[in-house]
Amino acid sequence: MTLTAVLGSSLLKSATLIFIVTLLIAFLSKHYLASRRPRNFPPGPPSAPFIGNLHQLPTAKAFLKFQQLGSEYGSIIGLKFGSQNVVVLNSYKHVKELFDKRGSIYSSRPDNFIGSTLICPNDTHILLLPYGDPWRKQRKVVQSLLNVNTVDSLLPIQNAEATQTMFQLLQDPEGYYDHIRRYSTAVILASVFGQRGPSFNSPKVQALYHAQDQFTAILEQGATPPVDIFPFLKALPEFMAPWKTWARKIREEQRTLYFGLLNETRSQVMKGKSTGCFMESLLKDQEKSGLDDEHIAYLGGILMEAGSDTTASTLFSFVLAMIAYPLAFEKAQEEIDRVCGTSRSPTSDDIKDLPYLRACMNETLRWRPVAAGGIPHLLTQDDTYGDYFLPKGTMLFANAWAIHREEGEYDHPEEFMPERFLDNKFGTRFSGAERSEDNNRRVTYGFGAGRRVCPGQRLAENSLMVNMAKLAWSFNIAPASKVVDTDIKTAYSDGFLTSPRKFPVTFEPRSENHKVVIQKEYESARVFFTRYED
Numbered sequence: 124m125t126l127t128a129v130l131g132s133s134l135l136k137s138a139t140l141i142f143i144v145t146l147l148i149a150f151l152s153k154h155y156l157a158s159r160r161p162r163n164f165p166p167g168p169p170s171a172p173f174i175g176n177l178h179q180l181p182t183a184k185a186f187l188k189f190q191q192l193g194s195e196y197g198s199i200i201g202l203k204f205g206s207q208n209v210v211v212l213n214s215y216k217h218v219k220e221l222f223d224k225r226g227s228i229y230s231s232r233p234d235n236f237i238g239s240t241l242i243c244p245n246d247t248h249i250l251l252l253p254y255g256d257p258w259r260k261q262r263k264v265v266q267s268l269l270n271v272n273t274v275d276s277l278l279p280i281q282n283a284e285a286t287q288t289m290f291q292l293l294q295d296p297e298g299y300y301d302h303i304r305r306y307s308t309a310v311i312l313a314s315v316f317g318q319r320g321p322s323f324n325s326p327k328v329q330a331l332y333h334a335q336d337q338f339t340a341i342l343e344q345g346a347t348p349p350v351d352i353f354p355f356l357k358a359l360p361e362f363m364a365p366w367k368t369w370a371r372k373i374r375e376e377q378r379t380l381y382f383g384l385l386n387e388t389r390s391q392v393m394k395g396k397s398t399g400c401f402m403e404s405l406l407k408d409q410e411k412s413g414l415d416d417e418h419i420a421y422l423g424g425i426l427m428e429a430g431s432d433t434t435a436s437t438l439f440s441f442v443l444a445m446i447a448y449p450l451a452f453e454k455a456q457e458e459i460d461r462v463c464g465t466s467r468s469p470t471s472d473d474i475k476d477l478p479y480l481r482a483c484m485n486e487t488l489r490w491r492p493v494a495a496g497g498i499p500h501l502l503t504q505d506d507t508y509g510d511y512f513l514p515k516g517t518m519l520f521a522n523a524w525a526i527h528r529e530e531g532e533y534d535h536p537e538e539f540m541p542e543r544f545l546d547n548k549f550g551t552r553f554s555g556a557e558r559s560e561d562n563n564r565r566v567t568y569g570f571g572a573g574r575r576v577c578p579g580q581r582l583a584e585n586s587l588m589v590n591m592a593k594l595a596w597s598f599n600i601a602p603a604s605k606v607v608d609t610d611i612k613t614a615y616s617d618g619f620l621t622s623p624r625k626f627p628v629t630f631e632p633r634s635e636n637h638k639v640v641i642q643k644e645y646e647s648a649r650v651f652f653t654r655y656e657d
């Protein structure tokens with residue numbers, strides 16, 4: 124090799140090295156600078172270079188840490204997840220001011236590469252969609268499906284499915300966890316796809332829970348590398364990133380299930396069989412809504428995902444509260460007995476006459492909100508709030524856990540006290556002469572707030588009321604262990620939806636007569652179900 128060639132090659136090597144080092148420095152400085160707190164950002168703990176506050180957060184139940192930070196830094200806290208700006212709202216006042224009043228800029232969602240790009244691309248997952256036209260189009264359809272009249276027309280399904288659940292609890296009380304989970308899926312399966320899920324082990328209910336469990340598992344904090352915080356991880360090839368294979372399998376599973384259900388509904392409609400389910404009207408109005416098959420199938424699947432575990436978990440928390448606070452349960456039973464007597468169990472027609480039970484429902488939603496830390500919103504333009512500056516792209520959590528325990532708002536917030544909702548519809552401490560109620564607050568923040576607020580709230584509340592009423596009428600519920608653990612840290616699952624782990628409990632029919640009524644009503648429910656049979 125000539126001297127010139129040697130010199131040329133070493134120059135090339137040095138230039139390449141300089142280029143790589145420069146790139147590395149630029150990359151590191153960008154991430155170093157980005158992990159610093161913005162000027163006038165809400166107060167929060169000091170952040171470390173590159174990772175921000177990530178090292179200070181637990182891998183599960185971050186809402187507890189957010190609440191604890193609140194006692195140090197106040198009801199609005201600024202954090203850094205790597206370069207991502209994050210704000211936690213621990214007071215309803217901030218949620219009202221930002222999510223509710225400034226909804227046009229606080230209603231997007233943060234990037235979710237695994238959920239929105241790998242598993243549900245093509246704008247198919249309404250919960251994960253950013254604020255914009257694809258979300259608006261789907262939200263409009265969902266709201267039309269879940270309007271008060273349509274939702275209330277589903278009450279016969281809820282009555283019949285709850286009647287079956289009471290019958291199953293009578294036959295097999297130990298299987299209570301599966302019976303309640305079956306209920307919430309079966310109601311949505313019938314309402315959305317016009318199909319039945321007669322037992323927890325029936326293939327459709329199993330398939331739905333499997334797909335849903337997989338989806339929530341992969342989206343759980345810590346289950347996969349933090350690709351949205353460190354985007355370079357997205358570029359890893361699949362053989363170095365097993366989470367990509369996992370995501371692909373979930374995508375295949377979801378598509379098989381959702382398209383399968385849609386096709387079954389379509390062939391029922393073609394046979395001239397109508398159940399009046401949501402999919403039927405979406406298929407009929409396809410031209411008007413502009414939604415293709417893929418979006419319709421996913422909308423159905425997502426309604427099931429969004430409505431199943433959330434409703435079941437709230438019912439489990441109700442049962443747990445009833446065994447931990449037996450006096451509240453006795454009062455609920457007295458009220459229901461007064462309204463229904465012993466010859467029939469309550470139905471949706473009785474809901475309006477059960478204020479104490481409604482207070483129990485609101486207290487359950489306050490005491491143990493399922494989406495305790497909230498589903499994050501994303502700010503779409505720079506904003507100022509009081510003395511604070513919130514940059515475009517900030518991710519915000521309305522921390523329902525802390526909001527429902529706000530000092531000065533609730534008496535003894537850790538206690539399950541339905542009475543608080545009888546004294547005052549918001550369950551808050553002061554009312555009447557002492558302080559005028561803030562009528563613009565929400566009764567619960569468990570369904571979120573602003574333009575992304577849960578569109579299924581009424582459907583969920585109808586289910587909760589009908590089941591709670593039937594449970595309290597039918598059974599004496601008691602703990603099957605000396606100590607009833609209601610502690611959120613030990614008795615509840617991790618994950619972004621938190622639910623009581625299976626706990627020991629007994630369901631005793633209240634009398635022979637109650638038993639006979641439950642069996643008789645189940646026979647009538649079976650007649651109702653024949654409309655879903657081939």
Ligand code: HEM
Nearest residue numbers: 250426429430433434494498570571572575576577579583
């Ligand atoms: C106890 C039961 C339920 C709870 C606690 C619950 C809670 C929530 C929460 C916290 C959100 C996010 C709100 C936000 O971002 O501010 C949400 C969104 C949503 N929920 Fe529910 N939900 C429940 C039941 C249901 C049911 C029964 C359905 C429908 C069948 C449903 C459909 C949805 C949908 C489609 C969204 C996405 C809305 C959007 O991003 O625009 N939910 N829910």
